[in-house]
Amino acid sequence: MxxxxxxxxxxxxxxxxxxxxxxxxxxxxxxxxAGYYLFSNLQANLxxxxxxxxxxxxxxxxxxxxxxxLIEYTEANTYGRAFVVALINTFVISLLxxxxxxxxxVIMGLARxxxxxxxxxLATVYIETLRNIPLLLQMFFWYFAVLAALPAxxxxxxxxxxxxxxxxxxxxxxxxQDGFGLVIFGFILSIVASIGVxxxxxxxxxxxxxxxxxxxxxxxxxxxxxxxxxxxxxxxIEFDLPQKSRFNVTGGMVLPPEFVAVLVALSTYTGAFIAxxxxxxxxxxxxGQTEAARSLGLRDSMTQRLIVLPQALRVIIPPLxxxxxxxxxxxxxxxxIAYPExxxxxMGTTLNQTGQAIETIGLCMLVYGSLSLSISVFMNWYNNKMxxxxx
Amino acid sequence: xxxxxCKLLSTAAIAATISAGAAASTxxxxxxxxxVQCGVSTGVPGFSNADDKGNWTGLDVDACRAxxxxxxxxxxxxxxxxxxxxERLTALQSGEIDVLTRNTTWTYTRDASLGxxxxxxxxxxxxxxxxxxxxxxxSAMDLDGATVCTEQGTTTELNMADFFxxxxxxxxxxxxxxxxxxxxxxxxGRCDVYTTDKSGLAAHRTKLADPSAHVILPExxxxxxxxxxxxxxxxxxxxxxxxxxFVQVNAEEMGITSKNxxxxxxxxxxxxxxxxxxxxxxxxxxxxxxxxxAYNIIAKVGNYGEVFDRNIGPSTPLDIPRGLNxxxxxxxxxxxxxxxx
Numbered sequence: 194m195x196x197x198x199x200x201x202x203x204x205x206x207x208x209x210x211x212x213x214x215x216x217x218x219x220x221x222x223x224x225x226x227a228g229y230y231l232f233s234n235l236q237a238n239l240x241x242x243x244x245x246x247x248x249x250x251x252x253x254x255x256x257x258x259x260x261x262x263l264i265e266y267t268e269a270n271t272y273g274r275a276f277v278v279a280l281i282n283t284f285v286i287s288l289l290x291x292x293x294x295x296x297x298x299v300i301m302g303l304a305r306x307x308x309x310x311x312x313x314x315l316a317t318v319y320i321e322t323l324r325n326i327p328l329l330l331q332m333f334f335w336y337f338a339v340l341a342a343l344p345a346x347x348x349x350x351x352x353x354x355x356x357x358x359x360x361x362x363x364x365x366x367x368x369x370q371d372g373f374g375l376v377i378f379g380f381i382l383s384i385v386a387s388i389g390v391x392x393x394x395x396x397x398x399x400x401x402x403x404x405x406x407x408x409x410x411x412x413x414x415x416x417x418x419x420x421x422x423x424x425x426x427x428x429x430i431e432f433d434l435p436q437k438s439r440f441n442v443t444g445g446m447v448l449p450p451e452f453v454a455v456l457v458a459l460s461t462y463t464g465a466f467i468a469x470x471x472x473x474x475x476x477x478x479x480x481g482q483t484e485a486a487r488s489l490g491l492r493d494s495m496t497q498r499l500i501v502l503p504q505a506l507r508v509i510i511p512p513l514x515x516x517x518x519x520x521x522x523x524x525x526x527x528x529x530i531a532y533p534e535x536x537x538x539x540m541g542t543t544l545n546q547t548g549q550a551i552e553t554i555g556l557c558m559l560v561y562g563s564l565s566l567s568i569s570v571f572m573n574w575y576n577n578k579m580x581x582x583x584x
Numbered sequence: 585x586x587x588x589x590c591k592l593l594s595t596a597a598i599a600a601t602i603s604a605g606a607a608a609s610t611x612x613x614x615x616x617x618x619x620v621q622c623g624v625s626t627g628v629p630g631f632s633n634a635d636d637k638g639n640w641t642g643l644d645v646d647a648c649r650a651x652x653x654x655x656x657x658x659x660x661x662x663x664x665x666x667x668x669x670x671e672r673l674t675a676l677q678s679g680e681i682d683v684l685t686r687n688t689t690w691t692y693t694r695d696a697s698l699g700x701x702x703x704x705x706x707x708x709x710x711x712x713x714x715x716x717x718x719x720x721x722x723s724a725m726d727l728d729g730a731t732v733c734t735e736q737g738t739t740t741e742l743n744m745a746d747f748f749x750x751x752x753x754x755x756x757x758x759x760x761x762x763x764x765x766x767x768x769x770x771x772x773g774r775c776d777v778y779t780t781d782k783s784g785l786a787a788h789r790t791k792l793a794d795p796s797a798h799v800i801l802p803e804x805x806x807x808x809x810x811x812x813x814x815x816x817x818x819x820x821x822x823x824x825x826x827x828x829x830f831v832q833v834n835a836e837e838m839g840i841t842s843k844n845x846x847x848x849x850x851x852x853x854x855x856x857x858x859x860x861x862x863x864x865x866x867x868x869x870x871x872x873x874x875x876x877x878a879y880n881i882i883a884k885v886g887n888y889g890e891v892f893d894r895n896i897g898p899s900t901p902l903d904i905p906r907g908l909n910x911x912x913x914x915x916x917x918x919x920x921x922x923x924x925x
Contacts, residue, residue, distance in 0.1 A: 242677060242699035243816050257741045258757040268745045333765075340772040359773045360731060360756075440719075440730040440776045441756065450774065451758070528736075531760040531769065541670060541736045541761065548698040550674050 235551070250547045251276070257542050259533045261452060272543055279538035280560065286455055286534060287521040287564065293460035294520060295513075298467025305472050316468065323465040329526050331462055335454040336530040343450075346441050354445075356435050362448040363435035372429040379422025386418065387411030455527040455534075463520045470512045474505035506579045514572035518565045525561070535560055610682055610814070610821035611655070611872050619661045622648035623681040626666040627764075629787045630896040630904070631687050631707075640664045643895045644685040647706050647812050650828040650885045651683060654877040659884035668762065669738045673698060676813060683825050684813040687781065689739045694813075702811045703826040706888075708908035708918060710804035711743045712782040714789060717799050719776060724803040731756040733775035735763040740780050743806040767791060781808050786902045824871050831878045833921035834860060835887035837911055842886040849879060860924045867924060878924065888919065 205211055239246055251273040258268055262278045263285065304316035323331070340359050344350065349358040356363040387410075394407035423429075435445030478501050486496040528537035535557055544553040614620050624632035624644055632642040649659040665681050676684045677699055687709070688694075690702040713732075715721045724747070734740050736759045748755045758775055760766035767788050770778040778785070782804065789795045812829070814822050835841070838857060840848055849861045858864040861882075862875040869875070885891065892909065896902045910917025 239699075241817075243697075244677065244699040245697045256745055257759075258745050258755075260757055260759065268749055337768060337772055340769070340774050345773055438729055440727075443729065528761045529765065531758045531766075533759065537736065537759070537761065542741055542759070545670055545736070545738065546693075546742065548673060548693065550677075 239551070244548070246549070246551065248549075248552055250543075250549060250552075255543070255546075257546070259538060260531065261449060261533055272547070275538055275543065276556070279533060279535045282532070282538075283521075283524055283534040283560070283564070286452070286459065286524045286527065286532070289456055290459040290463065290520050290524065291517050293456065294463035294467055294516070297460055297464030298516075299471050301464060301468035302471025302475070305468060306475060320465045320468050323462055324469075328458060328462050328523055329529060332454060332458040332526055332530050335458050336450065339454065340450060346437060349437065349442065354432070354434050356437070356442055356445075358442070359450070360441055360447070361450050362453070363442045363445045364448075365432035365434050366444065366446040368431045368433055370429040370431055372426040375426040376419065376422050376429065379425075380415070380419045382422075383415040383418035387414045390414060451527070451530055451532040454530055455524065455532045459520055459523060463516050463523075466516050466519075467513060470509055470516065471505070474507075474509035475501060477508045478504045503579070507576075507581060510572060510576045510579060514569060514576075517568050517572065521564050521568060522561060610818045611824065614655060614682055618656075619663050620648060620652045620655065620683065621663050621665060621681045622651075623667045623672055623675050623684040623686050624648070624664045625686050626668055626762075628687060628784060629790055630900060630902040631783065631787065632664070632666075632685070634664075634666075641895065643707060643891060644687060644810075644812075646885050646891045646895065647685040647829060648683065650832060650881045651825055653880040653884040654824060654828050654831075654873055657874065657876070657880040657884070669735060670761075673700065673813075676700060676815060679815070682814075682821075687783065687810045688813055689781075689808045690811045691739060699816045700813050701816045701822050702813055703822060704829045704921075705809040705811045706829050707783065707810040709781040709783050709808035709810050711740055711779060711806040711808060712785055712804055713801045714770075714778045714785045714798050715776060715801060717797055721801065724801050724805065725751065725753075727755065727777060728753040729755070730776040731758060731774065732777045732779055733758045733760065733766050733770040734779050735759075735766045736761050738780070739806070739808065744779050747805040763788070781810075783810075783896065783902075783904060786896070786904050790901045820872060824873065827871065827924075828881055829888070830921035831860070831881050831924065832885070832888040832891065833911070833919055834924055835878075835882045836889040837913065837921070840882055840887060841890055842883055845879060845882045856923070856925065 206215075236246075252271055254269055255272045255275040256268050257275070259266055259275060259278050261282055263281050264274075264278060266274060266278045301316045301319060304312050305320065307313045307316070343357065343359045346358045346360055349356040349363075351357075354365045390411050391407045394405040394410075398404055433444050435442045435447075482500055482504065483496055486500040491499065524534055525536040527534045528541060531537075539553050540557050544550055547553075622645075624640060624642075627633050628642070630642055632640060632644040634640050645662075645664065648662045648664070652662040653659045655661075665675065667675050667681075667684075667686060672684055672686050672688065673694070675681050685706075687707070688702075689709075690705065694700060695702055713724050713727065715727075721727065727748075732744060732755050734744060734757070741757075741759060744755075744757070758766075758769060760769055763780070763784075767778065769775060771792055778788070780788070782800065785800050789798055789800070792798060812825050814825055835845075838854075838860070840857070840860075845861070848857060849863060852858060852861075852863075855864065859867060861879045862868060862877065866875050868877040871877070874880075886894070889911075892906065893899060896904045898905065906914070907916060908918050910919060912918055912920040
């Protein structure tokens with residue numbers, strides 16, 4: 194056959210690009226129609242059954258208490274404010290969980306690679322145990338087992354001014370007095386000074402090759418300068434000490450067992466997964482890199498920090514992102530042990546009191562969706578920053 | 585997690601079905617499938633509780649069996665869906681169950697804005713507090729500063745908050761998702777006080793390690809009329825569920841029990857009893873039910889007093905006094921049913 198083309202081959206439909214476009218449009222139309230159909234159906238059914246809809250309940254007084262609130266909240270506040278309180282609780286537990294899980298994961302991942310037999314085996318036992326037990330069970334364990342082991346408030350363990358009992362960990366509550374502004378000024382000054390130290394150390398190293406322990410020095414600078422200003426202001430802090438009372442402990446600050454149990458369960462569980470990711474990342478770095486670093490005369494700690502870890506991070510970050518996302522979503526299990534996070538407050542109490550199932554569940558999905566997406570966006574940015582720059 | 589998944593599914597069910605509830609009447613649906621689907625609790629002894637063979641018993645279970653007896657003449661033609669406090673209303677709204685017989689408090693908002701109708705009160709309850717005996721607390725007014733455990737997703741959360749606010753008492757709330765875990769938290773010493781409806785306190789106390797070490801305080805801080813719930817808009821179905829209970833209350837008042845109902849039906853000369861038992865007239869057809877519907881309820885399930893004594897009365901571990909739930913003819917009772925005529 195010759196290469197002459199029949200007229201039909203030139204038609205609009207035979208062009209691959211046009212066909213793809215048509216399929217895209219058809220698919221989009223189907224998705225939009227399906228969405229519209231479901232939504233209008235929902236509206237019609239809700240109307241038929243006399244179920245009221247809308248978010249107007251957000252302005253009504255909630256009337257229920259919340260155990261842990263980092264902003265001012267009483268029963269007289271609105272459902273909207275209760276939502277914000279729950280949102281903050283979810284953010285806080287996710288953020289602290291991510292930080293702690295990362296620290297635990299890096300330590301355990303390195304420990305499993307350790308040449309010390311005992312350390313490596315202990316890390317293996319930790320990872321294999323925690324990875325293989327359902328998270329909800331671990332939460333119940335930390336909550337109920339730890340509660341059972343601790344004494345009642347009247348028989349609290351006491352260390353200095355700290356109290357430990359079934360109701361939580363109580364610490365003195367620092368109350369800021371007049372003159373604290375001076376201390377804040379000193380703190381800011383110390384940070385500026387330590388940044389100066391770091392810049393100077395970097396420049397000196399580039400110029401002379403001499404290494405200077407800049408980070409330890411700047412830590413000393415911050416603590417030292419802040420303390421001097423604290424002394425100059427005459428220690429403008431008073432402590433509200435926890436006191437045992439009839440039922441509970443009054444005064445002081447309290448870390449409730451619900452918070453501790455959720456945080457410990459989330460971070461140790463996710464930490465076990467992160468440990469394996471870290472181990473895989475480090476093993477992926479060619480042994481020749483370490484040998485090369487040693488032959489340049491770098492110490493072991495510097496070899497790890499400057500040569501191995503930066504290359505391992507390229508392998509570590511993508512799966513690490515998934516673990517962070519898991520942790521944020523798993524925080525919703527806290528509802529089972531009375532940690533007042535989003536699912537507990539919004540999908541639990543608010544849903545029950547107002548009966549607005551579609552609105553509250555939709556809102557929760559939106560929040561978890563945006564939380565996960567923001568973690569993803571941040572981690573992708575970090576991944577791009579760390580990835581191999583090819584010239 | 586499970587409850588959330590269930591709720592999402594039932595929400596999707598609302599979205600996906602085309603007005604299933606409005607199309608056919610619930611009675612026709614029930615007759616077509618051959619059984620009544622009732623929503624019950626996940627386990628409250630005396631009210632709705634499954635034994636190790638999966639047989640459900642309890643006051644609320646009997647309310648469901650009474651409806652099954654009225655329609656089919658067979659108390660066993662009832663199936664039960666265990667629901668948490670959070671799931672129960674959505675399950676009914678979405679048509680997953682036909683009637684919710686799950687110690688559910690009748691409140692204005694639930695009745696007015698959720699597309700639901702409450703039938704007749706089958707248990708007059710009220711919220712109370714349980715504490716350890718060794719605390720030496722005699723009254724709820726002594727609870728200033730206490731830590732209080734309760735289950736999430738019930739009216740108790742709000743009642744508790746209102747009570748402490750009204751009396752200017754401080755407290756620490758520990759709100760746990762499921763009743764069993766809330767009770768476990770109380771039992772482990774996380775809380776000084778456990779609060780829920782008094783019937784629930786009596787039921788839960790039997791589950792504690794040492795029931796005699798706990799005491800229920802005298803105060804009743806709320807009105808909790810518990811009633812079966814149906815979907816709004818199916819008036820015939822609502823009447824059936826309502827009158828299934830009224831028949832039982834009337835039977836107790838007339839002295840008819842499951843033991844003597846056959847004898848009374850054969851021998852009685854009382855026209856009101858004849859009407860009730862379907863000997864004269866055809867009361868059942870007005871509800872789309874067989875003529876002997878009331879007879880079947882009494883014969884298969886019993887009158888209200890029998891049901892109460894069997895499940896939660898003084899001879900059971902729950903040992904709940906009749907109190908408000910005695911007949912109106914007794915001292916202190918308010919259980920009253922309109923006449924069948």
